[in-house]
Amino acid sequence: MREQEQGQEHEQGLFRQLLGEPIEDVLVLDPGYSGHASDVWLVKTPSREVVVRSSRMSGEPEGEFWLGCKLLFGIDPRRMEFMESSAKLLNGIATIPAPKTLAKRTIGDKQYLVVEKMEGVPLRRFADLPDEALYTFGCWLAEVHSHSFEVFGNLADAPNEPKARFHERMLATMEHLVQSEHGDSPEMNETLAAVKAEMAHLREPETCAPVLVDMDPSQFLALGGRITSIVDTEAYVLAPPELDFIGLEYVLDARSARPVLAGYASVRNVPDLSVVRRPYRFLYRLLGVQGSVPLADWFAHPEWLEGAQNDG
Numbered sequence: 457m458r459e460q461e462q463g464q465e466h467e468q469g470l471f472r473q474l475l476g477e478p479i480e481d482v483l484v485l486d487p488g489y490s491g492h493a494s495d496v497w498l499v500k501t502p503s504r505e506v507v508v509r510s511s512r513m514s515g516e517p518e519g520e521f522w523l524g525c526k527l528l529f530g531i532d533p534r535r536m537e538f539m540e541s542s543a544k545l546l547n548g549i550a551t552i553p554a555p556k557t558l559a560k561r562t563i564g565d566k567q568y569l570v571v572e573k574m575e576g577v578p579l580r581r582f583a584d585l586p587d588e589a590l591y592t593f594g595c596w597l598a599e600v601h602s603h604s605f606e607v608f609g610n611l612a613d614a615p616n617e618p619k620a621r622f623h624e625r626m627l628a629t630m631e632h633l634v635q636s637e638h639g640d641s642p643e644m645n646e647t648l649a650a651v652k653a654e655m656a657h658l659r660e661p662e663t664c665a666p667v668l669v670d671m672d673p674s675q676f677l678a679l680g681g682r683i684t685s686i687v688d689t690e691a692y693v694l695a696p697p698e699l700d701f702i703g704l705e706y707v708l709d710a711r712s713a714r715p716v717l718a719g720y721a722s723v724r725n726v727p728d729l730s731v732v733r734r735p736y737r738f739l740y741r742l743l744g745v746q747g748s749v750p751l752a753d754w755f756a757h758p759e760w761l762e763g764a765q766n767d768g
Contacts, residue, residue, distance in 0.1 A: 474508065474561055474568055477501035493522060493533040494690065498573065506558060507687075509536070509569045520637050520744040525669060528629040529693040531610045536560055536569040541611040542692035543571070545603065545666060551596040552676070554686050576677030576684035582708055587715040589682045594719025596683075601665040601697040602724060608664045608694050616694060620660040626739060627655055633742040643751055651735045658732065661696035668692055670745050671703035698727045702736045705760050706746050713760035729762055 471479045481500040485507070497508045511534040517526045525531050531538045543554035555571035562568070582590065608625075609616025617625065630648060638644035668675065668691060675688040708716060720726055729736075734755065740746075741754045 470563060471497075471499050471508065473563060474559070474570065475499065475501055475506070477503060494688075505573045507555065507571050507573050509539070509571065510566050511536075514565075520633055520742060521670070523636070524629055524633055524739075524743045525691060525693070527632060528625055529608070529610050529669075529695070530613055530616075531691065531693060533690050534567065535612070536567045537612045538610060538692070539569060539690040542666065542689035545611060546600065546686060546689060546692075549596060549599045551592060551599065552683050552686055554689055574677055574685035574687060576679040579673040579676045579678040579683065582673050582716075583712045585678065585683070585712070586681050589678075590712050590715035591719035591722075593683055594716040594721075595723050596719075597700060597716070598720040598723030601700070603665055605664040605694050608661075608696075610693050611666065619664050619696075622661055622664070622696065623655055623658050623735075626735075627652060630739055630742055637742070647738060647751060651738045655735050658735070661698075663697070664694045665697045666692050667695040667697060667699045668703070669695075669699070669743065671700055672707055672745075696727075696732070698729055698732050699736055699740075701727060701729055701761050702733065702740055703745060706740075706757060708760050710758070710760055717761055726761075729759070733759065733762075 467482060468479050471482065479499060479501060483498040485496040485498055493512055494509050495512055499506055499508050513522070513534050517523050517532055517534075522533055537560075540557050540560060543557065546552075546554040547556060553574070555574050557569060557571055559570040560567065561570075579585075582593070585593070605616075606619055607616035608619050608622045630651070634641075634644050634648045668686075668689070670688075670691045675686055676683050677685045677687055704716070705713075717726060737755060737757075741749065741751065
């Protein structure tokens with residue numbers, strides 16, 4: 457009990473130092489899934505309620521997701537500027553705002569980001585939203601992708617690399633992840649060899665755009681049947697926009713895919729996934745964006761967006 461009280465006192469002192477005000481209440485915000493990279497608190501002072509974020513990592517990024525993101529895109533979740541830069545770009549799109557940064561400080565050896573509290577609760581499934589909200593989400597996604605770049609990497613660090621080298625770096629990242637995470641798996645090694653052969657014929661990406669590698673409904677807040685904000689932006693990168701569609705196919709269903717795609721198509725052309733789907737899906741499986749799904753099941757997942765596009 458004494459250790460718990462000491463921990464709470466340390467936490468209160470930390471937030472007082474960070475916010476410059478007495479602390480009335482602190483609530484830990486749990487995203488509801490394991491392996492998340494950030495500690496997130498809702499902190500109440502006499503004058504306001506804010507959200508405070510800090511990385512849980514103390515050493516170099518490790519594990520399949522963050523190691524892969526560091527190798528391919530150069531992002532490090534210990535550094536709050538990646539989330540800050542992503543949110544700044546996204547806030548230029550009014551449809552689904554991101555929290556504005558109120559303060560950023562380093563205390564001890566950790567960075568802390570203070571952002572505004574957004575309304576809504578974490579979205580559980582895109583399929584829970586009505587068609588109108590899904591159409592709006594598709595429009596928003598297209599507006600995000602309308603920010604075009606000739607480089608891949610991230611929004612905080614420069615220089616990034618020319619988009620012509622994306623597939624080369626992607627393959628090197630997949631080879632590293634297979635060796636480090638699945639070196640004793642014949643299935644993974646055989647799939648890597650097959651994907652490598654396919655990638656020899658891929659064209660360079662037409663463009664790169666802001667892409668949320670861990671695209672999932674839990675990154676958004678919703679209220680009253682609409683998405684009110686996007687709150688987890690630490691894994692935003694510069695990459696081919698097709699990657700967002702690859703991630704979305706795993707979190708949409710046949711019904712929800714149609715209005716998303718219709719909304720997107722009202723703003724910009726829908727990318728063709730047919731050529732890149734298998735190698736990009738393999739990258740996402742190695743990153744573990746939806747956990748350790750058996751490889752056969754992962755590749756057999758329905759091609760919701762392709763089907764919706766053809767139906768439209």
